[in-house]
Amino acid sequence: MTTFDPAAFPPVPHGHQYEDFEIGQVFEHHWGRTFSESDNSFFTTATLAFNPRYTNAELARSEGHPRELVNPMLLLCTVVGLSVEDLSEGGGPFLGVNECAFPTPVYPGDTVTARSTVLDKRESSSRPREGIVTWRTEAHNQRGELVLSYTRTNLSAKREVPPG
Numbered sequence: 318m319t320t321f322d323p324a325a326f327p328p329v330p331h332g333h334q335y336e337d338f339e340i341g342q343v344f345e346h347h348w349g350r351t352f353s354e355s356d357n358s359f360f361t362t363a364t365l366a367f368n369p370r371y372t373n374a375e376l377a378r379s380e381g382h383p384r385e386l387v388n389p390m391l392l393l394c395t396v397v398g399l400s401v402e403d404l405s406e407g408g409g410p411f412l413g414v415n416e417c418a419f420p421t422p423v424y425p426g427d428t429v430t431a432r433s434t435v436l437d438k439r440e441s442s443s444r445p446r447e448g449i450v451t452w453r454t455e456a457h458n459q460r461g462e463l464v465l466s467y468t469r470t471n472l473s474a475k476r477e478v479p480p481g
Contacts, residue, residue: 332406334476335438335448342435344403344452349430350395352387357425360391387423389465396456396465399431409447409472417467421458429464431456436468447472 361371369376371388378384393414405411423429433452441447450473456465 332402332408333404333473334407335409335450335473336476337407338435338438338450338473340435340438344400344433346399346403346431346433348399348402349428350399351428352391352395352423352425354385354425357385357387357391360394361388364388364390366390382422382424384424387425387427389419389423392419392423392429392456392465393417393467396429396431396454397469399429399456400433400452400454400469404433404450404452404469405471405473408474412449412470412472415468415470417465419465421462421464423458423464427464428459429456431465433469438473441472444472446475446478448475449473 358372361367366388368388370380370382370386372385374385377386397414431454433454435450436453437449437451439449441449449470451468451470453468454466455463458464
Protein backbone atom coordinates (compact mmCIF):
# COMPACT_ATOMS: atom_id res chain seq x y z
CA MET A 318 0.00 0.00 0.00
CA THR A 319 1.29 3.47 -0.86
CA THR A 320 1.19 6.49 1.39
CA PHE A 321 -1.22 9.25 0.45
CA ASP A 322 0.62 12.41 -0.60
CA PRO A 323 -1.72 15.43 -0.63
CA ALA A 324 0.95 17.50 -2.40
CA ALA A 325 0.43 15.28 -5.43
CA PHE A 326 -3.04 16.81 -5.77
CA PRO A 327 -2.62 20.59 -5.76
CA PRO A 328 -5.81 22.65 -5.77
CA VAL A 329 -6.85 23.88 -9.20
CA PRO A 330 -8.55 27.29 -9.13
CA HIS A 331 -11.93 27.46 -10.86
CA GLY A 332 -14.26 30.28 -11.76
CA HIS A 333 -13.69 33.99 -12.07
CA GLN A 334 -12.37 36.54 -9.63
CA TYR A 335 -13.69 40.06 -9.07
CA GLU A 336 -11.27 41.58 -11.60
CA ASP A 337 -12.61 39.30 -14.36
CA PHE A 338 -16.10 40.84 -14.36
CA GLU A 339 -17.04 43.91 -16.41
CA ILE A 340 -20.41 45.67 -16.38
CA GLY A 341 -22.39 44.53 -19.44
CA GLN A 342 -20.40 41.30 -19.83
CA VAL A 343 -22.62 38.35 -20.84
CA PHE A 344 -22.08 34.72 -19.85
CA GLU A 345 -23.87 32.07 -21.90
CA HIS A 346 -23.92 29.19 -19.43
CA HIS A 347 -22.89 26.18 -21.45
CA TRP A 348 -24.92 23.49 -19.71
CA GLY A 349 -28.63 23.16 -20.21
CA ARG A 350 -30.97 20.93 -18.27
CA THR A 351 -33.94 18.82 -19.30
CA PHE A 352 -36.36 18.30 -16.42
CA SER A 353 -37.83 14.84 -15.94
CA GLU A 354 -40.95 13.79 -14.07
CA SER A 355 -38.77 12.05 -11.49
CA ASP A 356 -36.61 15.18 -10.94
CA ASN A 357 -39.77 17.14 -10.23
CA SER A 358 -41.43 14.51 -8.06
CA PHE A 359 -38.31 13.85 -5.99
CA PHE A 360 -37.50 17.56 -5.43
CA THR A 361 -41.10 18.42 -4.58
CA THR A 362 -41.39 15.53 -2.11
CA ALA A 363 -37.93 16.03 -0.56
CA THR A 364 -38.64 19.72 0.08
CA LEU A 365 -42.15 19.00 1.42
CA ALA A 366 -43.64 21.32 -1.20
CA PHE A 367 -46.90 19.46 -1.49
CA ASN A 368 -48.60 21.79 -3.94
CA PRO A 369 -50.59 19.34 -6.08
CA ARG A 370 -49.97 21.21 -9.35
CA TYR A 371 -46.38 19.84 -9.21
CA THR A 372 -47.38 16.20 -8.73
CA ASN A 373 -50.98 15.82 -9.92
CA ALA A 374 -51.45 15.93 -13.69
CA GLU A 375 -55.25 15.91 -13.46
CA LEU A 376 -55.33 18.91 -11.13
CA ALA A 377 -52.84 20.77 -13.35
CA ARG A 378 -55.04 20.04 -16.40
CA SER A 379 -58.09 21.35 -14.51
CA GLU A 380 -56.17 24.64 -14.15
CA GLY A 381 -55.46 24.81 -17.89
CA HIS A 382 -51.99 23.23 -18.00
CA PRO A 383 -51.17 20.30 -20.30
CA ARG A 384 -49.69 18.34 -17.37
CA GLU A 385 -48.06 18.88 -13.96
CA LEU A 386 -45.71 21.85 -13.67
CA VAL A 387 -42.04 21.74 -12.69
CA ASN A 388 -41.73 23.12 -9.17
CA PRO A 389 -40.45 26.70 -9.62
CA MET A 390 -37.98 26.30 -6.75
CA LEU A 391 -36.43 23.34 -8.62
CA LEU A 392 -36.15 25.59 -11.66
CA LEU A 393 -34.51 28.37 -9.61
CA CYS A 394 -32.06 26.01 -7.88
CA THR A 395 -31.13 24.41 -11.19
CA VAL A 396 -30.55 27.70 -13.01
CA VAL A 397 -28.43 29.07 -10.16
CA GLY A 398 -26.46 25.82 -10.40
CA LEU A 399 -26.02 26.27 -14.15
CA SER A 400 -24.44 29.68 -13.51
CA VAL A 401 -22.05 28.77 -10.69
CA GLU A 402 -19.12 27.72 -12.88
CA ASP A 403 -19.11 31.08 -14.68
CA LEU A 404 -20.13 33.42 -11.87
CA SER A 405 -19.33 32.29 -8.35
CA GLU A 406 -17.14 29.19 -8.36
CA GLY A 407 -14.09 31.44 -7.82
CA GLY A 408 -15.22 32.01 -4.25
CA GLY A 409 -17.22 34.42 -2.18
CA PRO A 410 -20.42 34.21 -0.16
CA PHE A 411 -23.84 34.32 -1.80
CA LEU A 412 -25.65 37.53 -0.79
CA GLY A 413 -29.09 36.94 -2.26
CA VAL A 414 -31.58 36.81 -5.12
CA ASN A 415 -33.91 39.70 -5.98
CA GLU A 416 -36.53 40.49 -8.62
CA CYS A 417 -37.25 36.80 -9.19
CA ALA A 418 -39.99 36.10 -11.75
CA PHE A 419 -41.36 32.93 -13.38
CA PRO A 420 -43.21 34.31 -16.44
CA THR A 421 -43.81 31.00 -18.28
CA PRO A 422 -44.48 27.58 -16.71
CA VAL A 423 -41.96 24.76 -17.17
CA TYR A 424 -43.17 21.18 -17.66
CA PRO A 425 -41.38 17.83 -17.39
CA GLY A 426 -39.61 17.28 -20.71
CA ASP A 427 -38.70 20.97 -21.12
CA THR A 428 -35.03 21.87 -21.55
CA VAL A 429 -33.82 25.11 -19.97
CA THR A 430 -30.70 27.13 -20.80
CA ALA A 431 -29.47 30.30 -19.10
CA ARG A 432 -27.33 33.38 -19.54
CA SER A 433 -26.22 36.07 -17.11
CA THR A 434 -25.23 39.70 -17.58
CA VAL A 435 -23.03 41.65 -15.15
CA LEU A 436 -25.15 44.56 -13.88
CA ASP A 437 -22.88 46.06 -11.24
CA LYS A 438 -19.60 45.59 -9.43
CA ARG A 439 -18.05 47.54 -6.61
CA GLU A 440 -15.37 47.26 -3.99
CA SER A 441 -16.49 45.94 -0.62
CA SER A 442 -15.98 48.59 2.07
CA SER A 443 -15.71 45.98 4.84
CA ARG A 444 -13.86 43.16 3.05
CA PRO A 445 -10.84 44.42 1.11
CA ARG A 446 -10.11 40.92 -0.28
CA GLU A 447 -13.51 40.79 -2.02
CA GLY A 448 -15.75 42.84 -4.26
CA ILE A 449 -19.51 42.75 -4.75
CA VAL A 450 -20.89 41.66 -8.12
CA THR A 451 -24.53 41.62 -9.26
CA TRP A 452 -25.78 39.68 -12.29
CA ARG A 453 -29.12 39.42 -14.08
CA THR A 454 -29.84 35.84 -15.09
CA GLU A 455 -32.46 34.80 -17.62
CA ALA A 456 -33.47 31.23 -18.45
CA HIS A 457 -35.34 30.14 -21.57
CA ASN A 458 -37.00 26.89 -22.58
CA GLN A 459 -36.36 25.05 -25.85
CA ARG A 460 -38.96 27.26 -27.57
CA GLY A 461 -37.07 30.44 -26.58
CA GLU A 462 -39.70 31.49 -24.02
CA LEU A 463 -38.45 33.29 -20.91
CA VAL A 464 -39.17 30.98 -17.95
CA LEU A 465 -37.14 32.63 -15.17
CA SER A 466 -35.36 35.90 -14.48
CA TYR A 467 -33.67 37.23 -11.35
CA THR A 468 -30.79 39.32 -10.07
CA ARG A 469 -28.15 37.67 -7.90
CA THR A 470 -25.42 39.23 -5.80
CA ASN A 471 -22.24 37.62 -4.46
CA LEU A 472 -19.07 38.65 -2.79
CA SER A 473 -16.36 37.75 -5.28
CA ALA A 474 -12.79 36.93 -4.29
CA LYS A 475 -10.13 39.27 -5.63
CA ARG A 476 -7.06 38.07 -7.43
CA GLU A 477 -5.17 41.20 -6.45
CA VAL A 478 -5.29 41.65 -2.68
CA PRO A 479 -4.64 45.23 -1.57
CA PRO A 480 -1.65 45.73 0.76
CA GLY A 481 -2.26 45.99 4.47
